[in-house]
Amino acid sequence: MTPPIRLVGLTLGYDRHPAVHHIDGTVRAGDLLALTGPNGAGKSTLLKALAGEIRPLDGRIERAEPVAYLPQADEIDRSFPLSVLDLAAMGLWRRLGPWRGLGRHRDAVIAALGAVGLSGFEARPIGTLSGGQFRRALFARLILQDCRLILLDEPFTGIDARTVEDLLALIRAWHGEGRTVIAALHDLAQIRAHFPQTLLLAREPVAWGATARVLTPEHLGRARRLSEAWDEDAPVCDGARHAGRVGQGDERGHGPREDAA
Amino acid sequence: MSDPVTALVGPFIEFGFMRRALAGCLALSVSAPPVGVFLMLRRMSLMSDAMSHAILPGAAVGFLVAGLSLPAMTLGGLVAGLAVAGLAGAVTRTTALREDASLAAFYLMSLAGGVMLVSARGSQIDLLHFLFGSVLALDDAALTLLGGIATVTLAVLALIYRPLVMECVDPLFLRTVSRAGGPAHFAFLGLVVINLVGGFQALGTLLAVGLMLLPAVAARFWARDLGGLIAASVLIAVLASLSGLSLSYHLDLPSGPAIVLAAGALYLASMLAGPQGGLLRRLVRGRHLEA
Numbered sequence: 268m269t270p271p272i273r274l275v276g277l278t279l280g281y282d283r284h285p286a287v288h289h290i291d292g293t294v295r296a297g298d299l300l301a302l303t304g305p306n307g308a309g310k311s312t313l314l315k316a317l318a319g320e321i322r323p324l325d326g327r328i329e330r331a332e333p334v335a336y337l338p339q340a341d342e343i344d345r346s347f348p349l350s351v352l353d354l355a356a357m358g359l360w361r362r363l364g365p366w367r368g369l370g371r372h373r374d375a376v377i378a379a380l381g382a383v384g385l386s387g388f389e390a391r392p393i394g395t396l397s398g399g400q401f402r403r404a405l406f407a408r409l410i411l412q413d414c415r416l417i418l419l420d421e422p423f424t425g426i427d428a429r430t431v432e433d434l435l436a437l438i439r440a441w442h443g444e445g446r447t448v449i450a451a452l453h454d455l456a457q458i459r460a461h462f463p464q465t466l467l468l469a470r471e472p473v474a475w476g477a478t479a480r481v482l483t484p485e486h487l488g489r490a491r492r493l494s495e496a497w498d499e500d501a502p503v504c505d506g507a508r509h510a511g512r513v514g515q516g517d518e519r520g521h522g523p524r525e526d527a528a
Numbered sequence: 529m530s531d532p533v534t535a536l537v538g539p540f541i542e543f544g545f546m547r548r549a550l551a552g553c554l555a556l557s558v559s560a561p562p563v564g565v566f567l568m569l570r571r572m573s574l575m576s577d578a579m580s581h582a583i584l585p586g587a588a589v590g591f592l593v594a595g596l597s598l599p600a601m602t603l604g605g606l607v608a609g610l611a612v613a614g615l616a617g618a619v620t621r622t623t624a625l626r627e628d629a630s631l632a633a634f635y636l637m638s639l640a641g642g643v644m645l646v647s648a649r650g651s652q653i654d655l656l657h658f659l660f661g662s663v664l665a666l667d668d669a670a671l672t673l674l675g676g677i678a679t680v681t682l683a684v685l686a687l688i689y690r691p692l693v694m695e696c697v698d699p700l701f702l703r704t705v706s707r708a709g710g711p712a713h714f715a716f717l718g719l720v721v722i723n724l725v726g727g728f729q730a731l732g733t734l735l736a737v738g739l740m741l742l743p744a745v746a747a748r749f750w751a752r753d754l755g756g757l758i759a760a761s762v763l764i765a766v767l768a769s770l771s772g773l774s775l776s777y778h779l780d781l782p783s784g785p786a787i788v789l790a791a792g793a794l795y796l797a798s799m800l801a802g803p804q805g806g807l808l809r810r811l812v813r814g815r816h817l818e819a
Contacts, residue, residue, distance in 0.1 A: 318704050334704070342700045347569055348753050349697055357694055360705045365690045392752065393697075412705070 269331050270295050271416045271447045272317060276326030278504075279312045285324060285504070286312040288471040294449065296415070299442040301462035301478065302451040304490050308468045310451040311339050314420045317449070325504075333361065335412040337405055339420035339451070345394045351404050352389040355380055358411030379407040384433055399430040406434055417441060419450040423457075435461055455482055469493035536770065539777040545664055549773055552666045553787060555674040556731075556739055557765035559681035560723045562758045564744030566716065569754075570696050573745070575631055576737045580724050582612035582635040585642015587728065592646065598669050602725055609721035612638050617717055621710065663731060663773075663783045677726035681719050688712040693754065731784040738788035739765055746795040749802020764794050 272294040279287040287309035294300060302310050315321045316328060318336035335358075356369060356376045363372065380386060383403040388396070396404060402422065409417060419438075423431045439461065441448055452458055458465055458478060465481040467473040469490035474481040539546045567573055586608025587601045594600030612634045619630040666674075685692075691712035694702040702709040720740075727736025747760035772787030779786075800807050 320700075320703070336704050338700055341698065343698045344569075344696060347693075347697045348751075348757065349693070350753070353693075354697070357698065357701060360694070360702075365688070365708060408701075 271331050272449075273329040274326070275329065277316070277323055277328060278325035279309065279316045279321065280324050281312075283324065286470060287316075287468065288504075289326070290468075290472045292466075292472070292475055294447060296447055297442070297445045298447050298449075298464050299438070299462055300447075300449045300464040300466060301458040302449055302466050302468060303453065303455070303458060303482075304468035304473070307470075308490065309470050310468055311420050313468065314338075314418050314449070314451055318418055330416075332415050334416045334418055335409045335414035336418045337409060337420060337422055339424075341405070343393075345401070347393070349393050350389065351380065351385065351391050351393055351396065352376055354393050354404055355407040355411060358408035358413075361412070376407075376411060379410040380404070382410060383407045383437065399426040402426050402434070403430065406437060410437075414446070416447045417449070419448065421451050421453070423452070423454070431457075458482065535778065536774050539774055545666075546773065546777060548666045548671060549663045549783065550769065552663065552671055552674045553739075553769035553773065554766060555671075555678040556723070556727055556736075557743075557769050558762055559678035560727060560736070560740040561743040561747070561761035561765045562685055563681065563716075563719050563723050564740040564742075565747065565754070565757050565761050566692065566696065567720065567741065568744045568748070569757075572627070573741055575628065576720060576724065576740050578631050578635040579609055579613065579720055580728070580737050582638040583609040583721065583724055583728065585638055585645065587725075588642050588646050598667075598673065602673060605725040605728060606721065608638055608642070609725060610718060613717035613721050614714065617714055621713075663787070674726050677722050681723060684715055684719055688715050692716055731787060738791055739768070742788065742791035742795050743768065746791070746798040746802075749798040749804050749806045752804055764798070765791065768794055 270293045274290050274292050277287065277290045278285050286307075290313075302313065304310055312321070314336070315338070316323060317330065318334055318338075319330075320336075320338075352373075356372070358379070359369070359372055359376070363369070369376070377386075377389060380389060383406045385400065385403050385407060388400070388404075393401070393404070406422075422434060426434075435457075438448055438450070450462070452462070459482060462478055464476065465478040466475040467481050467486055467490055470493055473490045473493065474483075474486045540550050564573075564576070567576055583605040586604035586606070588604070589608075590597070590601035590604025593604075612631070616627065616631040616634045619625055619634075620627045623630075688711075691702065691706070691708040692715075695709045695712055699709060723740060724736050727739055731739060743761040743765040744757070746764050747757045750760040751757045768791035769787055772790035773783055775781065775790065776783035776786035798806065801809075803809060
């Protein structure tokens with residue numbers, strides 16, 4: 268089975284300044300991967316690139332299948348007169364396209380809203396939902412997208428503990444169904460409790476593998492030091508320096524997977 | 529004039545040119561307000577105003593080349609409008625500039641270029657004709673054009689409705705699942721342009737915006753969902769056309785401005801009395817509910 272995502276010498280950034288520098292690795296089918304690191308570490312940038320939103324500065328992403336993506340800063344116009352049912356039903360686009368009617372899929376939409384605890388909210392305008400309810404509605408849309416690969420960018424910021432519990436249960440259910448889930452998160456306790464795999468990012472990959480082996484004080488300290496440096500006069504990267512280092516340090520190299528042992 | 533119904537419909541029964549004016553305005557009332565609803569919801573209300581400026585020089589150039597000829601002026605307006613809309617849309621989608629800014633840049637260039645062309649020829653164009661239209665002198669060709677524009681508008685809106693709504697609500701999501709956002713966006717801009725060009729036949733370029741936007745904005749006070757907004761906006765536009773034309777006949781007013789002022793009056797009335805967030809409804813608040 269081909270892996271859902273393979274990163275080859277991937278460098279991402281804005282205006283030639285890399286935000287994610289020379290990352291190599293493979294996400295295996297069925298992985299439940301947490302993506303963590305300080306602010307400015309490149310988590311959102313990496314997810315945007317995986318979703319196809321931005322193009323790599325260098326290297327490439329090999330992605331086998333369509334992806335369902337929940338961005339951190341959505342561009343949703345909440346004042347638009349749209350019902351919760353219609354918002355969730357957008358997830359059916361790949362099946363319905365621009366013209367086919369909702370028809371028999373209506374039950375699936377109502378079931379998805381039920382699965383996120385929004386039964387009875389179908390006809391409500393999206394502008395009347397609270398922050399937590401709105402996030403639940405977006406998760407209903409993710410359910411309806413029915414993708415094997417799901418990307419979540421800080422899906423739990425600003426919502427209450429009960430909603431987080433419900434949505435985590437949903438993510439565990441996806442994992443149980445063999446779907447691949449990558450989520451950018453900040454809460455280390457949450458990652459340790461629910462995510463078997465972690466990629467610690469600080470503009471370059473600090474460690475990638477089993478969560479317990481990645482989230483060590485040493486790695487976290489290194490991530491803090493590496494992040495947030497932005498040099499206006501940075502020299503042009505020749506790539507060789509980084510290519511040489513890949514697979515060298517045990518914490519950076521991702522050739523033989525650490526958790527394979 | 530004692531019976532209001534007779535007063536309202538009398539002129540249309542009596543005079544052929546009034547019937548033609550009404551037919552033209554009704555065609556525009558069916559096509560322009562739904563476009564205006566989407567403009568309003570995308571917070572691009574003023575974009576139609578800018579577009580009408582972009583069309584003006586094109587129509588003027590058509591006039592310079594072929595005189596007061598409907599096909600030439602329509603074609604000129606279409607070319608200028610579609611060029612400005614297309615270029616602004618392309619710049620918005622490929623650079624960091626936002627739509628309002630790129631549109632402002634291109635419509636100013638179009639307007640200045642048009643003024644320069646006109647003055648270079650040294651011709652005295654009756655600008656008032658462009659500004660206020662000739663709704664009482666619609667010939668067969670103009671009526672066919674307005675009917676055709678209404679047909680195309682409704683057909684295209686039906687085709688792009690779903691991607692257009694998704695592009696309005698969540699453009700980022702639409703980008704990740706489909707490439708339909710771009711074509712839907714450009715098709716919509718095309719609809720804005722052809723409706724403004726059609727409106728300039730009936731109401732003049734500047735006032736064409738009125739029949740596109742005022743009914744749409746007024747509808748906001750009557751309906752909550754998109755279907756309701758579109759239906760209400762069309763209804764308000766039809767009422768404005770009917771009452772505006774009738775008033776202009778009885779009081780001997782210019783008909784283009786009369787229609788737009790009628791739409792304006794309906795907007796003010798909606799703002800005051802509309803059930804969805806109208807002023808009166810806000811002042812007289814009901815007691816809050818249990819849950």
